[in-house]
Amino acid sequence: MASEKRKLLSPEREQLILRALNKGICRIEQLSSELGVSEATVRRDLVSLEEQTKVRRVHGGAIIAQSPKTEPIFAEKASINPGEKNLIAEAALELIHDSDTIYLDGGSTVQALSKMLVRRKNLTVITNSLMAAAELMESGHRLILVGGEFRAISRTLIGPLTANIISALHIDKAFMGTIGFNPDYGMSTTDPNEAYTKELIIKRSNVVIVLADSSKIGVSSFALSGGIADIDILVTDSGISQKTIEKLKKNKIEVIITQQENS
Amino acid sequence: MASEKRKLLSPEREQLILRALNKGICRIEQLSSELGVSEATVRRDLVSLEEQTKVRRVHGGAIIAQSPKTEPIFAEKASINPGEKNLIAEAALELIHDSDTIYLDGGSTVQALSKMLVRRKNLTVITNSLMAAAELMESGHRLILVGGEFRAISRTLIGPLTANIISALHIDKAFMGTIGFNPDYGMSTTDPNEAYTKELIIKRSNVVIVLADSSKIGVSSFALSGGIADIDILVTDSGISQKTIEKLKKNKIEVIITQQENS
């Protein structure tokens, strides 16, 4: 779609290459013609990107590396730090009361919360997460899926189509997962379509609650998915720094910190 | 028959092999023809995948290493006579070509069809069935869920909210399951909301294909979910009566009858 005649500088090309690679694997020849440079140049860019561990080079092309900017696949992610995630989910559960209308976002922490919802009654649960939906199928709660395009890596429904249903709903409390949480800018995630859906939800919610363990804090990913001003409550663990807490409180964000686990 | 336009890079092949293996396609020869590469190359890929402990090689093919990863997301209820349903699904699969945009309804026969879609490439699959969605999660096809209220008994999304997304879509071929199929009145089902969603889909589809084994024919349920005039093709088994076939042909419905099984 972009055949620019103007010469591109290497940082610009690398950005374009990364964007192309986000859609999957790309071969050298294709990148060369899309960017209008020789294959040798593409190779050099890829070498540079590989040194930054952003890309994995393979014979004939390259694919995005599973770096901190990319999500681990769902199965792995769930097992990284289950104890911490469950503590955060427990704290979040305290915010949910019988007969609430809540939204559950994707992500393993929110997934942990969904497992606990049997302890509440008569909820209306709206979600874009197929994992959460599977969990709640037999729960007896009213369950609404937002619909939209399926994103395999996060097992969520995302993209413009989600707007059709989300705009018809009203949500009391939205429980959001995230890839990165930056106390200055807000939440970020890897996929612009996923970010888009998150922003839609935030607009339709009375209270926005972010569930993020402290390893997410300070991390920035590709696409901004909700600014600091949109967030009402952050639930996290004790790994968060005092400085960050102060900064968030200045932005009127309530910070809930789980108790330290005794090991 | 297979669409082999460009060369695939080894990571792409490995991805496809993993997908195929998840579906039970496990012989070297099958993988070789699916991917359009020689058997030696498939073997080399399998060796690589085995080194990553993603696959276990056996004489004649390979099997996936971690089975309890993707399978138990949505529990599957054992079907009553899977043989007949699979035959119907096989016949329906012949109506689907690479790059089609299709809709998959709920029901076990349509579910059987969804399992076979790995044999097609680059489909856009729209569905309201969580079972079908679970099946297609790793398939590589584009997958769109319609969203809406979840009905536990059928594991489908139904009701007025589904209209928001369905009305934004256009469908080539809709594969519909049903509870009852009456040659005079059409399809019927037990839940009015489910019937409502079925009718929406039928309105947005070029070709409406009903998958119903002969035990459904003549049965009428509570809520009408699609008149005879809306139906283009019926795929069923040889239990259908000649009289019914005549009646349907008068209504311009093509009847596809599966071959009798030899046991």
Add this chain to the structure above:
DNA sequence: AGAAATTTGCAAGAATTTGTTCAAAAATTT
């Protein structure tokens, strides 16, 4: 503008990958 530094494109040699062939190994049948 001119010079220095960096980047880009090209091409030859090196390295990978892929398909084919064939003997050894494994499974199946007689």
Add this chain to the structure above:
DNA sequence: AAATTTTTGAACAAATTCTTGCAAATTTCT
């Protein structure tokens, strides 16, 4: 248990892709 068929592993050739050195072009700095 022997014979037949099938599958596997290894070696080799052909084709593609990668690396590297070098000249031309572009950008940057003074």
